[in-house]
Amino acid sequence: MKDIIVKGGYVYDPLSGVDGERMDIHLSAGKVVEEVPERDAKVIDAKGKTVMPGGVDIHSHIAGSKINLGRLLRPEDHRKDPVPRSKHTRGGVGYSCPSTFVTGYRYAQMGYTSVMEAAMPPIGARHVHEELNDTPIIDKAAFTLFGNNYFTLKYVREGDKEKLKAFMAWLLKVTKGYAVKIVNPGGVENWKWGRNVDGLDGNVEGFDVTPRQVVTMLAEANEELGLPHTIHLHCNNLGIPGNWETTVDTMDAVAGVKPTKGRKNTVHVVHCQFNALDGDSWMTLKSGASKVAKYVNAHPHVTLDMGQVIFTDTTTMTGDGPWQFRLHGLTGNKWVNSDVEMEAGAGVVPYTFKKNNPANAIQWGIGLEIALMVKDPWRVYMTTDHPNGGPFIYYPKVLAWLMSRKARTDTMLESNKAVMKKTSLAGNYREYTFNEVAIVTRAATAKVLGFKDKGHLGVGADADVSVYDVDPSKWRPSQYAEIERAFRLASYTIKGGEVVVKDGEVTSTPLGSTYWVKAETPPELEQELVKELEADFKKYYTVSFRNYPVEDAYLPTQRVVKAQGGVWK
Amino acid sequence: MTVFTDVVCPFCGCLCDDLEVTVEDGHVKGVKNACGISRSKFLNHEKNRLEAPTVDGVEVPLEKAVDAAADILSTSMRPLVYGLSSTECVAIAKAVELAELAGGVVDNTSSVCHGPTILALQQVGESKTTLGEVKNRADLVIFWGSNPSQAHLRHIIRYSGMAKGRFIPNGRKDRYIVAVDIRKTGTTRLADEYVKVEPNRDFELLQALRAAVRGHELLAESVAGVPREKVTELAERMKTAKFGIVFFGLGLTQSEGRHMNIDAAVGLVAELNNHTKFLLTPMRGHYNVGGANTVTTWQTGYPYAVDFSRGYPRYNPGEYTSIDMLARGEADSALVIASDPVSTFPAGVVRNLAKIPVVTLDHKVTPTTMLSKVVIPVATAGVEAEGTAYRMDGVPLRLSKLVEPREGVHSDAEVLEMMIKRMGGRAY
Numbered sequence: 001m002k003d004i005i006v007k008g009g010y011v012y013d014p015l016s017g018v019d020g021e022r023m024d025i026h027l028s029a030g031k032v033v034e035e036v037p038e039r040d041a042k043v044i045d046a047k048g049k050t051v052m053p054g055g056v057d058i059h060s061h062i063a064g065s066k067i068n069l070g071r072l073l074r075p076e077d078h079r080k081d082p083v084p085r086s087k088h089t090r091g092g093v094g095y096s097c098p099s100t101f102v103t104g105y106r107y108a109q110m111g112y113t114s115v116m117e118a119a120m121p122p123i124g125a126r127h128v129h130e131e132l133n134d135t136p137i138i139d140k141a142a143f144t145l146f147g148n149n150y151f152t153l154k155y156v157r158e159g160d161k162e163k164l165k166a167f168m169a170w171l172l173k174v175t176k177g178y179a180v181k182i183v184n185p186g187g188v189e190n191w192k193w194g195r196n197v198d199g200l201d202g203n204v205e206g207f208d209v210t211p212r213q214v215v216t217m218l219a220e221a222n223e224e225l226g227l228p229h230t231i232h233l234h235c236n237n238l239g240i241p242g243n244w245e246t247t248v249d250t251m252d253a254v255a256g257v258k259p260t261k262g263r264k265n266t267v268h269v270v271h272c273q274f275n276a277l278d279g280d281s282w283m284t285l286k287s288g289a290s291k292v293a294k295y296v297n298a299h300p301h302v303t304l305d306m307g308q309v310i311f312t313d314t315t316t317m318t319g320d321g322p323w324q325f326r327l328h329g330l331t332g333n334k335w336v337n338s339d340v341e342m343e344a345g346a347g348v349v350p351y352t353f354k355k356n357n358p359a360n361a362i363q364w365g366i367g368l369e370i371a372l373m374v375k376d377p378w379r380v381y382m383t384t385d386h387p388n389g390g391p392f393i394y395y396p397k398v399l400a401w402l403m404s405r406k407a408r409t410d411t412m413l414e415s416n417k418a419v420m421k422k423t424s425l426a427g428n429y430r431e432y433t434f435n436e437v438a439i440v441t442r443a444a445t446a447k448v449l450g451f452k453d454k455g456h457l458g459v460g461a462d463a464d465v466s467v468y469d470v471d472p473s474k475w476r477p478s479q480y481a482e483i484e485r486a487f488r489l490a491s492y493t494i495k496g497g498e499v500v501v502k503d504g505e506v507t508s509t510p511l512g513s514t515y516w517v518k519a520e521t522p523p524e525l526e527q528e529l530v531k532e533l534e535a536d537f538k539k540y541y542t543v544s545f546r547n548y549p550v551e552d553a554y555l556p557t558q559r560v561v562k563a564q565g566g567v568w569k
Numbered sequence: 570m571t572v573f574t575d576v577v578c579p580f581c582g583c584l585c586d587d588l589e590v591t592v593e594d595g596h597v598k599g600v601k602n603a604c605g606i607s608r609s610k611f612l613n614h615e616k617n618r619l620e621a622p623t624v625d626g627v628e629v630p631l632e633k634a635v636d637a638a639a640d641i642l643s644t645s646m647r648p649l650v651y652g653l654s655s656t657e658c659v660a661i662a663k664a665v666e667l668a669e670l671a672g673g674v675v676d677n678t679s680s681v682c683h684g685p686t687i688l689a690l691q692q693v694g695e696s697k698t699t700l701g702e703v704k705n706r707a708d709l710v711i712f713w714g715s716n717p718s719q720a721h722l723r724h725i726i727r728y729s730g731m732a733k734g735r736f737i738p739n740g741r742k743d744r745y746i747v748a749v750d751i752r753k754t755g756t757t758r759l760a761d762e763y764v765k766v767e768p769n770r771d772f773e774l775l776q777a778l779r780a781a782v783r784g785h786e787l788l789a790e791s792v793a794g795v796p797r798e799k800v801t802e803l804a805e806r807m808k809t810a811k812f813g814i815v816f817f818g819l820g821l822t823q824s825e826g827r828h829m830n831i832d833a834a835v836g837l838v839a840e841l842n843n844h845t846k847f848l849l850t851p852m853r854g855h856y857n858v859g860g861a862n863t864v865t866t867w868q869t870g871y872p873y874a875v876d877f878s879r880g881y882p883r884y885n886p887g888e889y890t891s892i893d894m895l896a897r898g899e900a901d902s903a904l905v906i907a908s909d910p911v912s913t914f915p916a917g918v919v920r921n922l923a924k925i926p927v928v929t930l931d932h933k934v935t936p937t938t939m940l941s942k943v944v945i946p947v948a949t950a951g952v953e954a955e956g957t958a959y960r961m962d963g964v965p966l967r968l969s970k971l972v973e974p975r976e977g978v979h980s981d982a983e984v985l986e987m988m989i990k991r992m993g994g995r996a997y
Contacts, residue, residue: 068863072687090669091880124963134867193706193811194847334694336695338698341700540704542701543586543964551967
């Protein structure tokens with residue numbers, strides 16, 4: 001592979017403290033290096049352009065049974081967006097449930113080089129990895145579902161944190177997962193009987209524990225294991241007006257958890273927009289963003305992502321089965337439910353966010369409010385919870401809204417007046433800078449995920465670089481359409497030192513790596529754990545214990561990240 | 570002698586994964602825990618094998634057969650790729666890639682079994698579960714137009730009948746089993762209740778049940794041959810179950826009404842979720858028909874009947890489904906993988922298949938291999954080749970390689986890869 005010099009662009013590398021300086025980036029053998037000789041290198045002219053590290057998406061649904069049920073459910077969605085094959089690429093479909101190949105291409109075309117699959121049911125882990133292997137270009141990782149797992153609930157009930165830690169380490173290893181995902185803790189277990197859990201202190205049936213206990217113990221265990229990312233939490237009561245209170249209570253429940261060495265944060269609250277609703281019904285809905293932001297601004301242990309709403313027809317899909325049934329009831333739209341024995345569940349319902357719908361307009365406002373009201377961009381990240389709030393192809397639109405008050409106003413004027421009355425967005429004058437954009441789309445996400453070689457362009461970083469055709473020294477917020485254009489199709493995307501996108505076209509499709517986390521467990525404890533697991537597997541699972549772990553054959557390009565090392569009693 | 574434990578069975582959609590297979594000198598000598606069909610598949614996998622690659626019935630080296638196959642597919646206007654439900658997932662992925670490369674159509678056997686189930690799902694959705702929840706919780710199990718006692722032999726033992734689970738400590742005693750069918754079967758005999766429905770009138774019965782669940786009074790004396798009292802009693806039983814599930818088979822998908830029957834069943838189940846927990850799950854036949862749908866969906870967006878003639882995938886069951894393609898005389902060549910359409914398709918359609926050059930990848934002699942222009946013997950997935958298969962409920966499991974295939978015999982995936990290379994495909 002030829003060395004590359006990205007020359008003369010305005011570089012935004014917040015982790016290295018570089019804020020729009022014109023400089024050259026040298027790449028060799030898949031890494032950023034000090035310097036390569038120009039005569040042997042491919043020189044990319046980035047003059048008048050914006051240069052950033054490759055994008056890192058912290059929360060997206062791109063692989064596995066859930067998104068595939070979405071694909072299966074929605075031929076009408078695919079018909080809107082057929083993608084023909086080309087010299088370098090496979091054919092497929094796009095829009096809200098893109099085929100795996102198209103997912104890889106389109107992320108790369110936007111300058112993204114790493115994407116996290118946010119919910120992996122353990123028994124379906126092979127499925128997730130098979131799809132990730134068919135998702136070209138980008139690096140990937142998948143978050144294993146823990147919050148309603150039988151063994152999690154069992155060890156929380158028994159108050160046995162050491163066993164829980166051993167179980168977490170074991171399950172991450174056998175599923176090849178990267179982080180601990182929690183979805184509506186306890187609620188999905190109760191959904192197995194057709195019910196939900198009544199908030200943070202409700203009862204998880206059959207276990208007599210509360211979601212508060214589940215979240216707290218998982219957070220403590222996560223930090224004691226020294227996992228690279230914190231717990232990744234989808235709170236209880238999602239999508240229910242008044243739920244901002246549950247969200248803040250949940251954040252506060254883990255305020256006392258001691259973070260692992262080298263960080264202050266202990267919880268990542270996902271797609272916060274859906275969990276920052278105020279009012280007591282859809283009729284009285286208003287924004288709870290200021291209340292959530294107020295808490296977050298005062299408490300450094302919390303990070304968030306937006307879950308921004310896009311006004312379009314999309315496909316909602318979560319591991320939150322009871323919520324999806326509720327949404328089916330609210331909309332009358334077709335509904336897929338998929339319960340997963342002993343561990344999880346999922347639901348899929350198509351949904352259209354409409355500008356003229358007051359609730360949707362308020363939701364749109366809430367997402368942006370959260371991003372604008374949380375002061376520290378290192379703790380709030382840009383997502384649409386693809387495809388729940390909207391397909392990821394609309395990220396550039398979200399950036400335009402963040403960077404330009406005019407962009408927001410123009411959309412607000414087309415939307416239901418409720419967004420003016422029931423949110424504070426109209427009065428918010430903050431506009432993100434290019435540097436802040438780099439933070440919320442790559443630097444901070446890489447950092448909070450614990451990817452040491454990603455999200456920056458310092459020497460030794462992965463040679464993942466994106467070049468966007470916009471001149472930040474000349475750009476003004478009124479030109480927000482320019483942002484949408486430039487960030488939709490990157491001038492160049494470089495992945496692992498190889499040009500994969502040029503002028504918005506995919507030119508090469510290497511297979512990226514899949515990251516997973518290995519945490520050490522004391523051997524005696526692991527043996528004891530395995531004995532317990534085996535006994536319960538025999539009684540309650542329909543697959544044998546031996547057939548449960550994902551084989552190496554499913555990870556042709558794996559990269560193992562070691563946990564910092566545990567605190568064991 | 571080697572004993573393999575926890576072997577996954579490559580026969581039906583149950584994918585039982587507790588088999589014990591004994592191998593001696595490279596031959597399968599014994600199978601434990603398996604059902605009769607499974608045992609027979611393992612013990613007889615060496616019988617009736619295809620001896621060598623052939624073109625026009627003449628033995629040729631593998632390369633020549635691959636060349637001939639690639640020539641046929643790349644020179645035809647409308648190649649059809651069909652089968653895929655009895656092989657592993659990499660082969661399925663390669664078949665999709667090959668269809669894309671040839672600008673043809675890729676279809677799998679769900680177009681003649683649970684295709685209507687998928688159409689109904691695309692219309693109204695589906696509320697389903699992996700089988701473990703049935704084992705752990707189901708106190709009401711309804712088999713509708715399906716007969717596991719003869720088609721999915723260990724289903725009732727492992728998952729839905731005798732199985733003991735977390736909240737079903739006594740297994741069969743804690744469950745009430747209902748069988749809805751047009752005639753008595755092994756399954757109706759072991760059920761607690763047999764509901765005899767008149768042929769082709771399942772839709773009416775499902776709608777009547779839905780009405781009864783909603784609290785409407787039924788005015789008809791009987792529905793689809795079932796007395797009114799029995800309908801309301803069953804509706805009440807469904808509403809008051811703690812956890813109910815409907816397992817349905819081809820009796821529902823391939824009788825009159827087809828996808829509308831499933832639509833009605835999905836509607837009934839969705840309705841029941843306002844009262845209790847209720848789910849439904851199709852009884853998939855071939856062991857990896859689930860995988861064929863799954864892989865095709867993640868690669869193209871669509872589960873079967875996918876056309877690549879415009880360079881991007883298009884989906885239209887009824888147009889791009891194999892039987893329709895052949896009945897219209899539209900396909901001008903066919904690639905058959907791990908399937909025997911000559912035995913299962915209507916006679917008129919088979920006659921049309923006989924008129925076009927057919928390439929078949931199989932491990933055994935079948936009526937389809939007999940009429941094929943090119944035949945390439947392959948390793949038996951799950952016995953001689955490893956890979957992934959998806960259970961009827963979507964759980965992916967790893968098939969094992971227990972014995973070596975004969976020398977020079979490759980897996981479906983390897984042969985397809987050779988054909989793709991020969992056709993000028995590139996590594997993506």
